[in-house]
Amino acid sequence: MSAVLRVFGRIDRPVLLAFACVVALLLGGSLYTSSFLSPDYLLKQLQLGAFLGVIASGVMLVILLGHIDLSIPWVLTSAAMISTAVAGWWGDAGTLLAIPVGLLWGAAIGAINGFGVAFLRVPSMIFTLGVNAVLQGLMVILTGGAAPQDYATDAMRWLGSGASLGVPHSLMVWAVVGALIVFVLKRTGFGRSIFAFGNSEAAAYLSGVNTRAVVVGCFAIAGGCSALAGVMLAGYGTKAAQAMGDPYLLPSIAAVVLGGTYILGGRGSYLGTIAGVILITLLQSILRIVQLPDSWRAIFEAPESLREIVYGAVIIGMMLLYGRQQAKRG
Amino acid sequence: MNRLRYFLAHSRGALLALALFAAMFAVYVAYHPAGLTIDVVSTAANKGVLLALVAMAQTLPILTAGLDLSIGMTFVLANSLASAVVLGSPAETALGVVLVLLASLLCGALNGLIVVFGRLQPIITTLATGSIYFGLALVIRPSPGGDVNEDLADALTYDPVLGVVPPSLLVLLATVVLVWLPLRRSTWGRAVYAAGSAEGAAYMSGLNVDLGKFVAYTFAGLFAGIAGLMLTFMTYAGEANAALGGAYTLNSIASVVIGGTSLFGGAGGAIGSVIGAFVFRTIGDLLFVFDMDALYQPLFIGLVLLVSVSLGSLRLLRIRNRLELFR
Numbered sequence: 033m034s035a036v037l038r039v040f041g042r043i044d045r046p047v048l049l050a051f052a053c054v055v056a057l058l059l060g061g062s063l064y065t066s067s068f069l070s071p072d073y074l075l076k077q078l079q080l081g082a083f084l085g086v087i088a089s090g091v092m093l094v095i096l097l098g099h100i101d102l103s104i105p106w107v108l109t110s111a112a113m114i115s116t117a118v119a120g121w122w123g124d125a126g127t128l129l130a131i132p133v134g135l136l137w138g139a140a141i142g143a144i145n146g147f148g149v150a151f152l153r154v155p156s157m158i159f160t161l162g163v164n165a166v167l168q169g170l171m172v173i174l175t176g177g178a179a180p181q182d183y184a185t186d187a188m189r190w191l192g193s194g195a196s197l198g199v200p201h202s203l204m205v206w207a208v209v210g211a212l213i214v215f216v217l218k219r220t221g222f223g224r225s226i227f228a229f230g231n232s233e234a235a236a237y238l239s240g241v242n243t244r245a246v247v248v249g250c251f252a253i254a255g256g257c258s259a260l261a262g263v264m265l266a267g268y269g270t271k272a273a274q275a276m277g278d279p280y281l282l283p284s285i286a287a288v289v290l291g292g293t294y295i296l297g298g299r300g301s302y303l304g305t306i307a308g309v310i311l312i313t314l315l316q317s318i319l320r321i322v323q324l325p326d327s328w329r330a331i332f333e334a335p336e337s338l339r340e341i342v343y344g345a346v347i348i349g350m351m352l353l354y355g356r357q358q359a360k361r362g
Numbered sequence: 363m364n365r366l367r368y369f370l371a372h373s374r375g376a377l378l379a380l381a382l383f384a385a386m387f388a389v390y391v392a393y394h395p396a397g398l399t400i401d402v403v404s405t406a407a408n409k410g411v412l413l414a415l416v417a418m419a420q421t422l423p424i425l426t427a428g429l430d431l432s433i434g435m436t437f438v439l440a441n442s443l444a445s446a447v448v449l450g451s452p453a454e455t456a457l458g459v460v461l462v463l464l465a466s467l468l469c470g471a472l473n474g475l476i477v478v479f480g481r482l483q484p485i486i487t488t489l490a491t492g493s494i495y496f497g498l499a500l501v502i503r504p505s506p507g508g509d510v511n512e513d514l515a516d517a518l519t520y521d522p523v524l525g526v527v528p529p530s531l532l533v534l535l536a537t538v539v540l541v542w543l544p545l546r547r548s549t550w551g552r553a554v555y556a557a558g559s560a561e562g563a564a565y566m567s568g569l570n571v572d573l574g575k576f577v578a579y580t581f582a583g584l585f586a587g588i589a590g591l592m593l594t595f596m597t598y599a600g601e602a603n604a605a606l607g608g609a610y611t612l613n614s615i616a617s618v619v620i621g622g623t624s625l626f627g628g629a630g631g632a633i634g635s636v637i638g639a640f641v642f643r644t645i646g647d648l649l650f651v652f653d654m655d656a657l658y659q660p661l662f663i664g665l666v667l668l669v670s671v672s673l674g675s676l677r678l679l680r681i682r683n684r685l686e687l688f689r
Contacts, residue, residue, distance in 0.1 A: 152678070166661065173661055289486060295485075348480075
């Protein structure tokens with residue numbers, strides 16, 4: 033009993049709440065259709081959730097700093113486009129190098145984000161929004177004239193849609209990424225500096241932390257994570273496409289924040305991020321499968337309209353439940 | 363004399379932007395194949411006015427050291443709604459206009475309520491409400507279309523007043539004079555600035571900081587609604603276009619920055635943002651008259667945006683002690 037208490041004592045209330053919401057969603061979904069609890073269906077959700085999970089891992093590091101990365105959509109898309117293009121340009125060598133080049137690209141863009149935030153001290157939300165626009169412009173040039181190869185290599189498909197022993201590879205990738213992030217956060221000086229920075233940048237700097245390196249490092253990892261998700265998504269959907277990253281911006285930030293990571297930085301656990309990712313994935317899935325009664329369908333003629341409204345409302349609602357800031361004065 | 367010096371120091375950013383705009387617009391007209399005709403000016407004015415109104419909207423949350431990422435979606439929602447209700451007899455049309463303005467005001471008020479009383483971060487709040495507003499726009503306009511009262515539309519966006527002045531500029535001027543200036547001079551406006559420049563001190567001095575923030579987001583919704591109405595008058599149609607909303611959100615931030623408003627809140631103003639919006643639009647027009655390959659234009663606009671937001675870092679050169687950076 034005391035062992036159980038000790039474990040739960042260390043888990044934040046938001047994380048518990050997030051897991052409670054996951055259970056509630058599962059129960060609610062199973063009332064609607066019994067196939068909701070079937071292992072096949074759940075495994076499929078985890079495979080899809082893994083893409084979000086990989087992105088959210090990077091997003092979490094940035095949010096732990098108290099910053100935010102709004103360049104996710106086009107870092108993801110551009111990494112997918114560049115890696116498929118490399119496979120087309122460089123022949124056999126390109127096929128081998130496609131994924132590493134895509135990841136390096138993502139990390140490099142992330143480092144540029146970090147540079148703007150750490151050295152130029154532009155607010156992160158604004159600088160990353162600008163980088164997002166520049167990337168979109170670059171990709172218009174890349175794909176606009178002579179269109180390069182956009183279909184995924186075999187390795188990307190293996191990562192994105194393959195499975196071994198019944199376990200989807202994307203889920204394994206998320207597990208590896210997650211383990212690395214937990215290791216970095218818990219067992220390295222870099223991880224400690226991230227929390228220190230998030231709590232007080234000035235104090236971290238005065239204690240001898242190389243704050244600029246921490247910022248650049250976190251943004252680079254976040255870029256690499258988005259790029260990895262982009263490469264896998266290209267494999268899952270067999271090709272890199274315009275706007276493939278757009279549906280991931282709000283969900284990744286929401287997953288991290290709903291998982292109890294404090295949006296102003298300094299507090300959060302990876303367990304919470306896992307809960308948040310599963311929560312968002314299940315929510316999206318339920319919104320997709322629920323059939324509307326005919327009278328409703330007349331109102332919500334475009335099916336995604338209801339999805340967008342419910343989605344935004346649920347995120348606001350959950351944040352109001354447990355994501356509120358302390359009232360702070362003086 | 364002192365007042366003049368004060369004014370110059372106060373609005374240095376906006377005045378610089380104005381000079382930049384004048385120079386760029388002169389080049390644009392000089393190189394435009396048609397020269398300075400009422401059509402050229404009218405088209406430029408129409409495009410600029412839309413962004414200028416959205417930029418005015420974005421200015422208020424930024425003045426409170428916040429940000430409104432839903433502003434583009436409010437704009438799109440107002441456009442969709444206007445294409446459904448601003449129709450029919452003059453009375454019905456007037457009612458439709460009021461309805462659109464009221465709806466966008468409510469969108470802004472909802473943002474304000476969540477930020478102030480919900481105590482959620484503006485970014486995540488407006489990202490989520492943006493999703494809601496876009497969903498509502500889709501409910502109204504599942505596919506592009508609709509219609510608008512054409513007499514009113516032409517009067518406000520097409521027929522030059524006195525033969526020379528584009529009417530959309532007058533709408534913009536009216537918004538500035540009738541809404542922005544009174545707001546700025548009121549206690550509400552003071553509270554908006556105070557909330558962004560020193561929230562703690564403002565609170566201690568008895569200013570209603572919460573009210574300031576609420577007012578900022580609410581009026582942002584109203585300005586975005588006026589912009590959505592104008593878009594409907596220009597295109598005679600409505601469309602729930604997420605990409606358009608996203609682009610306007612982004613460009614509005616760029617315009618605010620070019621217009622000299624501080625991203626850290628508390629300094630600047632909507633008039634600067636209006637000028638910033640015209641600068642931003644003229645950059646696009648210049649690319650057109652100088653025959654830049656259309657393929658390269660999005661990248662160029664993106665770079666302009668990135669460079670303009672980075673210009674603020676020039677202040678770093680004046681900082682002697684790195685500790686001053688950590689506010």
